[in-house]
Structure formats: structure tokens, C-alpha cells
Amino acid sequence: MDWKGERRSNNIDDQRNAPLAAGIGGAAILFRFLPYLIGTKIGRTILVIGGVVYFGARLLGVDILQVMSGAPANTAQPAMSAQEQELTDFVSVILASTEDSWKTEFQKMGRTYQEPTLSLFRGRVDSACGLASAATGPFYCPADGKLYIDLSFYEKMKTKLGAPGDFAQAYVIAHEVGHHVQNLLGISAKVSSAQRASSTTQANALSVRLELQADCFAGIWGHYADNQRKLLDSGDINEALNAAAAIGDDRLQEKATGAVRPEKFTHGTSKQRAEWFNRGFQTGAIESCNTFKN
Secondary structure (H helix, E strand, O other), rough: OOOOOOOOOOEEEOOOOOOOOOOOHHHHHHHHHHHHOOOOOHHHHHHHHHHHHHHHHHHHOHHHHHHHHOOOOOOOOOOOOOOHHHHHHHEEEEEEHHHHHHHHHHHHOOOOOOOOOEEOOEEEEEOOEEEEEEOOOOOEEOOOOOOEEEHHHHHHHOOOOOOOHHHHHHHHHHHHHHHHHHHHOOOOHHHHHHHHHOOOOHHHHHHHHHHHHHHHHHHHHHHHHHHOOOOOOOOOOHHHHHHHHHOOOHHHHHHHHHHOOOOOOOOOOOHHHHHHHHHHHHHHHHHHHOOOOO
């Protein structure tokens, strides 16, 4: 991809050097024993004293929860490596490109595109959808309208999933942005409502349709990146198709267990994912991405 020199997004929330939601472990213990503390006189006294100490320390500029988390205050954060900085710049450029493409598409529909925030984290992160680890992989949280990614996932794509290349990496961002578009259009809410009234197998089938549509929406961004921004190099489209196929349910299940169970699919087969991305890429049209049409 010819991405260097392109516009960078202002919607990057870099949490990689921030202590995780202060004192999560201590807070969990506190909430576990809270009923017992409230139920006794000495427990209530402990809570009052703890509250006075906490807010008193805050007035003096000391963050008790930061100390509990083990992160020293006012400590210089480690500098990013050259590779980390380049990846940060890369995802910022890709996010900006999705902003431009979806702004145009929403204008065609007479609507205003609300840009999402991309949160970068290391190890684990506390989102509005709950606590998540890097093992979860990149995800979109509709509750706060944010995309989340630990950039180490890209190394996993290359070494464990067999999906190298910068356009493959861009596809990951574009897919999660596709979920944001579904959220803005009300598609996600309708699917969630239908899933609540469905069996597990039916709910999984609806999830597959939702994921395949996000793949198709990622393809629409690819169409824009190729035709409007001229970002693609020879072979880039094959990288994206390979990445989509690499994370198909059938391939992941077979690699993990040696067996394929279609009733457990939640994202679609390798063939389906590649086909729907390619459909969006070839047409560049939202109406071509109706994965819910029988």
C-alpha cells in the first residue's frame, strides 16, 4: 500500500502506556465483600475512613488507585520502537481513509457520518462492553462507538494465521469500521433484537450474516481506497482476500479441533468471507452488501 504521506486521523485514543482502569483487582475484591462491610458497624467505619483517605489524597494530587495498580506517578513512559510508531501511523492513516470513504457514502444517503474512535491498547483494556484481553482480537464496542486493537494482533496474523501484508492489516480496521457503520444504520440493533428471540443456532446464523456484511463494507472502503485514493499496490487485494479467508470459522475450527461444526459458526466460512469482501470491493455499493436477503 502506498499510504505514507496520507492524512492521519485525529480519532486515535492511545491507551498503551496508561495504567489499566485503576485498581481493577482491588475494586473487584472490594465489591465482592461490599455487602459484608455494609452489614457491620466496623465495616461501615472502614468504608467511611477509606472514602476520606481516597478523596483527601485526590485533593493533594495523589491518585491512590494509580498507586494500587502499581504504576508510579509522574514516571516517564517508555518510547515506542520505530516499528510501533510506524504501525501507529499506519492505522491512523487507514482510519482516516475510512472516515473519508464513509463520509461520502453517508452523504449519498442524506445522512451525516459519525466518526468512531480507535483505541490502541496493550494486553487488556476496559471498554464500555467490558474488560477484554488481546486474545479477544480486534473488536468494536457499540456501547461507546469505539474500535479496539492490540497491534500485536498483526504479528499473530502474519505468523499464526498466515495472513501477512499491510492491506491485510488495513482490512482488519476496515472490518471493525464496518460494524460501526452497521451500528449507525441501526442494523446491529435489529440483529441483536432478533437474536434475543432466537435459538442459539439461529442467533449464530444471524451473527454470521452481520459479520459477512462487515466484510462487504470493508470491501467498499477498499474500493474507495483503490479508485479514489490510489492507495493499493499490485497484490494488495489478494492480501485482503487471504486475510478474510484465514479467519473463516471453518479454517479456525479445523486448526483448533480438527473438526468443522457449521452450527457453531459466528463469522462465516473462509469462502464466504473472501467472497463478500470482494463483492464490496468490486461494486463499492452499500446495496450490494445485503447479506440478510435470502
